[in-house]
Amino acid sequence: MRPAILHRLLALSLSMMAPLAAVEAGEVENLRLWAAPDHARLVFDLASPTRAKVFSLDNPRRLVIDLDDSRMQADLDGLDLTGSAISRIRSGVREGDDLRVVLDLEREVAPRHFVLAPNNQYGHRLVVDLEYPGESAVEDPIDPIEAMIREQEIAAKRAQAQVDLGGRAVTPEPEAVVQPAQPHPKRDIIIAIDAGHGGEDPGAIGPSGTxxxxxVLQIAKRLQQRVNATEGFRAVMIRDSDYYVGLRQRTHIAREQKADFFVSIHADAFHSPRPNGSSVFALSQRGATSETAQWLAESENKADLIGGVDGNLSLKDKDEVLRGVLLDLTMTATLNDSLSIGGQVLDRMGRVNRLHKPRVEQAGFVVLKSPDIPSLLVETGFISNPQEERRLLDPAHQEKMARAIFAGVEEHFRTNPPPASLLAWQRDNGRSTAGNEYRIQPGDTLSEIASRHDVPVRRLKQANELNGDVIRVGQVLRIPRS
Ligand SMILES: [Zn+2]
Structure with missing residues (x-):
């Protein structure tokens, strides 16, 4: 008889003898560990709901997890501890029936634990998060709407200060207004790439187990390469390996990284194997545009339950409540941008894959709720469809998908570059974008442009350092104040 079974029988007979211990002994069936840059997450898969106590000890640094009336059935040696702050895991029996798990730690951690009820994928779980002080953003859930309002106030103040400054600088001195041009920031356009799910949350599972x-992480990494290989763009990865990030946290990271655009990459499943093709989603505040959209949004939004974000955390999220006209306007503008980029992306994706729906769909995806960052969710395909499952695994197809997504995004930003970006600077042929501008069209002449803008030709030439009358189509002229 194996010691474990003997143990169980012993515990069972003991519990039958003790009149108060009506519940059968708990079991830790499995342990899973996910190492993220700002925390490590240790998940205990439990046979039944179990009470736990978590506390730290010093010299040497340890974390102790005591589980009431439980036994360790998991293989502790098989756990890969790489990059997790844990150097060793031990377990032992305590006070007859209880289980003590001790983590030897390599660094200071702030522990946090909570239990999760069973769902489709997992049973009862105890989640222990080891957050790294100073690196954790999870403990600092900034309300995205408050942050946005604060940023807009700061921007407004800055703009006002510039107007005040400008008022002083422009003296009535027609010949000698030579304002040294501010160096153009030529900043990169930041694309936040969000590979869906991760760690505890596998997302959808294909018929052959994909x-x-x-x-989606593989496609996200290919997209990252495309973005970073293109001058004027930079990619920010919301996750770059196998760990879970909460849905709100994903948009929070994008905001922290000052993303110009956010794209969440998925490959989802429907409850029948038939549906196939790619789709592109933007947020809808009202309702979903189709039944599939509704269904997918619901299943995506469940990720936090599976991925194991503490239920209490979501109570702090207030951005369901829209505050003020300012916000409405921003949301509308952001949504318009999202739909416009979505159209471009869909167009490009349609050249490399069948489209599930011929237009950008809308539904209430939590991950798309940034009030001021245009955001899209791309369903690269239905992993529940056997053929698409195979294609999604194919590196060549993954590359095509990544290229198609980026081609759509790039097209949008080449036409509408943010003012301080390198792309804006390039569009303007190396000219500063301060003041009014005019882009020269075919057939234009200098005198015509001057009279249209009510400035003398001489001043127009001076402001643009033009010696002769030669102008080029596409050239951007600075129009001085008349
Ligand atoms: Zn998904």
Whole structure:
């Protein structure tokens, strides 16, 4: 008889003898560990709901997890501790029936624990998060709407200060207004790439066992390469390996990284194998545009339950409540941008894959709720469809998908570059974008442009350092104040 079974029988007979211990002994069936840059997450898969106590000890640094009336059935040696702050895991029996798990730690951590009820994928779980002080953003959930309002106030103040400054600088001195041009920031356009799911949350699972979290990370990394290989763009990865990030946290990271655009990459499943093709989603505040959209949004929004974000945390999220006209306007503008970029992306994706729907769909995806960052969710394909599952695993197809997504995004930003970006500077042929501008069209002449803008030709030439009358189509002229 194996010691474990003997143990169980012993515990069972003991519990039958003790009149108060009506519940059967708990079991830790499995342990899973996810190492993220700002925290490590240790998940205990439990046979039944179990009470736990978590506390730290010093010299040497340890974290102790005591589980009431439980036994360790998991293989502790099989756990890969790489990059997790944990150097060793031990367990032992305590006070007859209780289980003590001790983590030897390599660094200071702030522990946090909570239990999760069973869902489709997992049973009862105890989640222990080891957050790294100073690196954790999870403990600092900034309300995105408050942050946005604050940023807009600061921007307004700055703009006002510039107007005040400008008022002083422009003296009535027609010949000698030579304002040294501010160096153009030529900043990169930041694309936040969000590979859906991760860690505890596998996402959808294909008929032959392909995990959504794996294929979308591969596509996300290919997209990252495309973005970073293109001058004027820079990619920010919301997650770059196998760990879970809460849905709100994903948009929070994008905001922290000052993203110009956010794209969440998925490969989802429907409850029948038939549906196939790619789709592109933007946020809808009202309702979903189709039944599939509704269904997908619901299943995506469940990720936090599976991925294991503490239920209490979401109570702090207030951005369901829209505050003020300012916000409405921003949301509308952001949504318009999202739909416009979505159209471009869909167009490009349609050249490399069948489209599930011929237009950008809308639904209430939590991950798209940034009030001021245009955001899209791309369903690269239905992993529940056997053919698409195979394609999603194919590196060549993944590359095509990544290129198509980026081609759409790039097209949008080449036409509408943010003012301080390198792309804006390039569009303007190396000219500063301060003041009014005019882009020269075919057939234009200098005198015509001057009279249209009510400035003398001489001043127009002076302001643009033009010696002769030669102008080029596409050249951007600075129009001085008349
Ligand atoms: Zn998904």
């Amino acid at each position: 995990l959504e979290k794996d294929v």
